[in-house]
Amino acid sequence: MRARHASHQARRAREFEAFVAGAAGRLLHAATLLTAETPDANPRARRLLALSLAHTYACWDRLHGEDPYDRTRQYLATRFAREIWHRYGLLGRARRRPAGALGVLAPHERLILVLRLYEGVAEEQASALLGLPVDRVRTICDRATATLLRPPPAPAPPVAAKAATP
Template sequence: MRERHASHHVHRAREFEAFVAGAAGRLLHAATLLTAEAPDVNPRARRLLALSLAHTYACWDRLHGEDPYDRARQYLATRFAREAWHRYGVLGRARRPPAGPLGGLTPQERLILVLRLYEGVAEEQAAALLGLPVERVRTVCDRATTALLRPPAARARPVAAEAKAATP
């Protein structure tokens, strides 16, 4: 009996190691995009990844044919959303903008954009995962995409000030 349990644990560990070898890089990249940290300095993203993988390992025997990557991604997304809620709350307390490529977006915009565009999650699935209406997910994704493709122009000096400076 003990040998069977030991064999099961070894098999489970090998399966999980193979999963991590194949999925950890992509999940870390997704977490780095979510946290908007620099790819080489991303402690929050690494923490999110570790928590997501630990949760997936804890549920490993109960997956029963479910895709472990989907489970890990779901946990990563919901954990990020929960942490963002606790960190910034409804009022979005003052914060230093993250330096990553998605740093100009709000946490919700980053989350929806990463799920939809980087991970390829359908609007309906993203909405169900986040507890939002499909229309809200679509609107936030469109707004975030527009913000990335058309960043606000640098503040220009007012025309009147330029005209005054040019006159002798």
């Protein structure tokens, strides 16, 4: 009995390692886009990925043919959404803008944009995952895309005061 249990645990570990070897890079990139950190300095994204992979490993035996990548991506997205809620609240308290390419977007806009455009999740699936109406997901995605394609203008440089001539 003990040998069979050890064999099962070893097989489970090998399967999970193979999954991580194939999916971790793409999932880390998605997490980095969500957190809007730079790829070489992304501690929040790495933490988010580690928590998501730990959750997937804990549920590994209960997947029963379900796609582990999809499960990990769902947990990654819901964990990020929960962090947004706890960090910024309902009214979106003032926050510093991240330095990454998607830093001009609000966190919820980044979440929907990454799910829809980078991960290819359908509007209906993103809607169900986030608990938002489909029209709201479409509107947020369209607004985020427009913001990225036409960023707001930079502030005008300060005008130097002309020196008075005597």
